[in-house]
Amino acid sequence: MTLALSIGILVAGGVFMLLQRGMIRIVLGFIMLSHAVNLILMSAGVTSRRDAPLMATADPATAADPLPQAFVLTAIVIAFAITIYMLTLAVARSDDDTEDPS
Amino acid sequence: MTPPDLLWLSLTDLSWVVPLPVLVPLSAAGLALALWRHPKAQQIISVVALTVVLLASLTLLVAADQGPVVLDVGNWAAPVGIDLVADRLSTLMLTVSAAVTLCVLIYSLAQGLADGNRGTPVAIFHPTYLVLSAGVANAFLSGDLFNLYVGFEMLLAASYVLLTLGGTGERIRAGTIYVVVSLVSSIIFLLAIGLIYAATGTVNLAQLAIRLPEIDPGVQLVLQLLLLLAFAIKAAIFPLSAWLPDSYPTAPAPVTAVFAGLLTKVGVYAIIRTQTLLFPDGRADTLLMVAALLTMVVGILGAVAQNDIKRLVSFTLVSHIGYMIFGIALSSEQGLGASIFYVAHHITVQTALFLVVGLVERRGGSTSLDQLGGLARLAPLLAVLFFVPAMNLAGIPPLSGFLGKAGLLQAGVADGGPLALTLVGAGVVTSLLTLYAIVKAWNKAFWQVAPVEPAPMRLPRAMVGSAASLVLLGVSITVVAGPMYDYTQRAAATLRDPNQYIVSVLPDRARGAGVSSDLAEDTPDAELPDEPVEEEDE
Numbered sequence: 001m002t003l004a005l006s007i008g009i010l011v012a013g014g015v016f017m018l019l020q021r022g023m024i025r026i027v028l029g030f031i032m033l034s035h036a037v038n039l040i041l042m043s044a045g046v047t048s049r050r051d052a053p054l055m056a057t058a059d060p061a062t063a064a065d066p067l068p069q070a071f072v073l074t075a076i077v078i079a080f081a082i083t084i085y086m087l088t089l090a091v092a093r094s095d096d097d098t099e100d101p102s
Numbered sequence: 103m104t105p106p107d108l109l110w111l112s113l114t115d116l117s118w119v120v121p122l123p124v125l126v127p128l129s130a131a132g133l134a135l136a137l138w139r140h141p142k143a144q145q146i147i148s149v150v151a152l153t154v155v156l157l158a159s160l161t162l163l164v165a166a167d168q169g170p171v172v173l174d175v176g177n178w179a180a181p182v183g184i185d186l187v188a189d190r191l192s193t194l195m196l197t198v199s200a201a202v203t204l205c206v207l208i209y210s211l212a213q214g215l216a217d218g219n220r221g222t223p224v225a226i227f228h229p230t231y232l233v234l235s236a237g238v239a240n241a242f243l244s245g246d247l248f249n250l251y252v253g254f255e256m257l258l259a260a261s262y263v264l265l266t267l268g269g270t271g272e273r274i275r276a277g278t279i280y281v282v283v284s285l286v287s288s289i290i291f292l293l294a295i296g297l298i299y300a301a302t303g304t305v306n307l308a309q310l311a312i313r314l315p316e317i318d319p320g321v322q323l324v325l326q327l328l329l330l331l332a333f334a335i336k337a338a339i340f341p342l343s344a345w346l347p348d349s350y351p352t353a354p355a356p357v358t359a360v361f362a363g364l365l366t367k368v369g370v371y372a373i374i375r376t377q378t379l380l381f382p383d384g385r386a387d388t389l390l391m392v393a394a395l396l397t398m399v400v401g402i403l404g405a406v407a408q409n410d411i412k413r414l415v416s417f418t419l420v421s422h423i424g425y426m427i428f429g430i431a432l433s434s435e436q437g438l439g440a441s442i443f444y445v446a447h448h449i450t451v452q453t454a455l456f457l458v459v460g461l462v463e464r465r466g467g468s469t470s471l472d473q474l475g476g477l478a479r480l481a482p483l484l485a486v487l488f489f490v491p492a493m494n495l496a497g498i499p500p501l502s503g504f505l506g507k508a509g510l511l512q513a514g515v516a517d518g519g520p521l522a523l524t525l526v527g528a529g530v531v532t533s534l535l536t537l538y539a540i541v542k543a544w545n546k547a548f549w550q551v552a553p554v555e556p557a558p559m560r561l562p563r564a565m566v567g568s569a570a571s572l573v574l575l576g577v578s579i580t581v582v583a584g585p586m587y588d589y590t591q592r593a594a595a596t597l598r599d600p601n602q603y604i605v606s607v608l609p610d611r612a613r614g615a616g617v618s619s620d621l622a623e624d625t626p627d628a629e630l631p632d633e634p635v636e637e638e639d640e
Binding site for chain 1: 248252255259262263266269274277278281282285286289292293295296297299300305
């Protein structure tokens with residue numbers, strides 16, 4: 001329930017920010033959206049506390065599913081790189097239409 | 103094993119060739135980045151790498167005709183490890199895209215030599231271009247949904263950099279829109295992957311094809327539509343196409359050309375792959391047909407209204423995506439085969455057209471149709487180079503555009519439904535309107551008296567040469583259309599029967615051909631190679 005609520009709030013905030021005109025706000029919106037999706041990926045595995053999935057020690061019945069965690073890890077790395085790139089875009093373009101020209 | 107045995111093995115089992123189209127450009131990108139002080143060395147590395155990719159793709163194209171070539175990456179068996187699968191569809195796409203990227207690379211080299219690289223930092227261009235090519239190859243070869251996502255991200259990250267190359271105001275404005283739209287589509291794709299994994303417990307395409315039919319039909323539909331939405335943004339299908347004509351024309355000519363040829367087609371490829379393999383019952387067909395209809399008509403009306411030759415060609419690109427979606431939506435072997443043929447034809451023609459438009463801009467000093475003129479007299483060779491792909495795009499017989507369209511229309515008539523027949527009509531109208539838009543561009547740019555006589559100049563020979571070779575490639579598709587059409591029909595037949603794909607990845611529908619032991623069931627090992635890949639981009 002907490003997870004679903006957090007995802008909902010993050011998506012709502014992310015979509016709102018993404019629809020703003022300033023580049024920095026768009027970047028913030030993107031960060032929120034990607035966090036929301038990361039939480040969804042996490043919840044695709046089991047979210048309750050489980051053992052580390054190490055072959056030698058763990059029992060498959062109690063070990064966590066490592067695949068969603070690997071997905072999230074990859075997604076975080078990608079989102080991080082893209083965020084930095086978007087921030088450079090925000091810097092490179094001083095005029096981002098935030099002011100009304102009239 | 104003795105060396106002759108190894109040699110024999112390497113000739114009979116070609117699975118070692120499968121990763122080359124991804125690995126070679128990626129390693130070359132790292133090497134090119136390390137040698138950023140030596141532009142000459144960078145150029146040699148890029149050309150050699152892409153030539154190797156082309157040769158590897160051709161090898162796979164021949165090999166895959168006997169059946170899919172599968173590689174378990176790191177020798178982990180299929181559902182656990184990541185698979186690269188080269189079947190008829192992916193190798194055909196791979197070969198055409200490799201040929202096109204090589205031509206565009208040579209064009210851009212010539213442009214760089216002629217311009218002294220003003221405003222385009224070449225040190226960045228080559229590594230990014232190679233990463234783009236690796237990402238495209240990875241997307242085509244991936245047998246795993248998450249790896250497909252990684253391939254998309256690789257090519258997108260590279261395309262962000264290429265689109266904003268030089269960092270001029272206009273490019274950054276267009277680039278920002280492109281980046282934000284692509285990000286939204288990536289997030290939807292990732293969301294779909296998360297939900298698919300939650301519903302089925304796998305992201306391996308072959309295993310998904312087995313497991314998806316077992317889950318609730320409502321959930322299936324949600325997953326199908328989410329994937330379609332993500333890919334439709336990438337493929338620029340109306341109403342998700344507005345970003346394309348706005349962002350493509352601002353980039354340098356070779357970049358626009360390669361984007362127009364490849365990026366949208368990767369989206370189309372992903373739609374074909376997921377719709378045929380994962381959701382073969384075609385529940386989204388009506389939706390796709392309506393989308394195809396609107397894409398064709400709205401796209402071409404946009405093209406008719408344009409007064410800038412680059413924007414005009416960008417709108418025709420959107421419009422012709424509609425034809426490919428039409429073929430997919432028919433859900434018949436004939437329609438799918440024609441659609442695949444059309445994709446291969448369209449990659450070469452659209453890229454060639456953008457390269458030639460780059461030459462027109464150079465020769466005439468403008469892309470506005472009001473300021474261009476008299477080019478047929480000033481540059482007759484350029485006029486021929488424009489005329490051939492333009493007529494090919496409009497679908498004038500006997501060129502390949504006509505053959506692809508005729509195949510699609512036949513498949514539409516064979517389907518016989520009212521919506522399919524409407525689409526046949528719309529296809530003919532779109533074809534005529536394409537001809538109208540192209541003739542308008544031709545009249546103004548090549549035949550009208552030049553408002554301002556452009557200064558006499560010679561176009562760099564290598565630029566004309568590479569553009570001409572791409573035009574010739576487009577024409578040669580016409581020459582080999584018979585065998586090629588058979589090939590695409592066979593590819594479609596494979597796609598319509600997902601069992602062949604599944605069995606080649608998971609023999610006995612259980613486990614792949616790799617040698618991982620049962621103990622290693624839950625290793626995340628296969629994810630690891632993905633991360634360094636992403637870091638190289640920025």
